[in-house]
Amino acid sequence: MCVRGGGCFSSLTLGRSSAYSQDVRDYDMRVLLRFPQRVKNQGTADFLPSRPRYSWEWHSCHRHYHSMDEFSHYDLLDPTTQRQIAEGHKASFCLEDTSCEYGYYRRYACTAHSQGLSPGCYDTYNADIDCQWIDITDVKPGNYILKVINPSYLVPESDYANNVVRCDIRYTGQHVYTSGCRISQ
Secondary structure (H helix, E strand, O other), X not given: OEOOOOOEOEEEEOOOHHHHOOOOOOOOOOEEEEOOEEEEOOOOXXXXXXXXXXXXXXXXXXXXXXXXXXXXXXXXXXXOOOOEEEEEEEOXXXXXXXXXXXXXXXXXEHHHOEOOEXXXXXXXXXXXXXXXXXXXXXXXXXXXXXXXXXXXXXXXXXXXXXXXXXXEEEEOOOOXXXXXXXXXX
């Protein structure tokens, strides 16, 4: 669902902490915090996969090959203590020029079996992409912070000052509302 404050989030059922216990069955219901992610190459050089194509790994959740183990990491934090309440991550999906600013042109497309992100272009991941979520089944209703980060600086950048995005989250147990998204360190 798209919510007030500028974000599209949804709670859905499907596959974090209790999800991996031995007594969880395939048909158990999970509550997921799903959201879109848009990445821009603000640099002057192409962003290319970190490994050559022959060493890409099969990702069972997305059911295709990935060139990185983790593209983004997601933390749901307690706003007072900054303690992690829940987490998720996104393996690189299919790095491509989804759209570009005026004067820049798309050069990479996954259908051409060539992954990359050109300067001035965006790679956009919709909220419905599998395995791009945080399992909030065990999270109590309340206020939280969603933190999205380039983990371990695996995506090379000339300046890591804009490496983290934080958004205020209000979870009612039924709905998620987001506001105050900002770049931070």
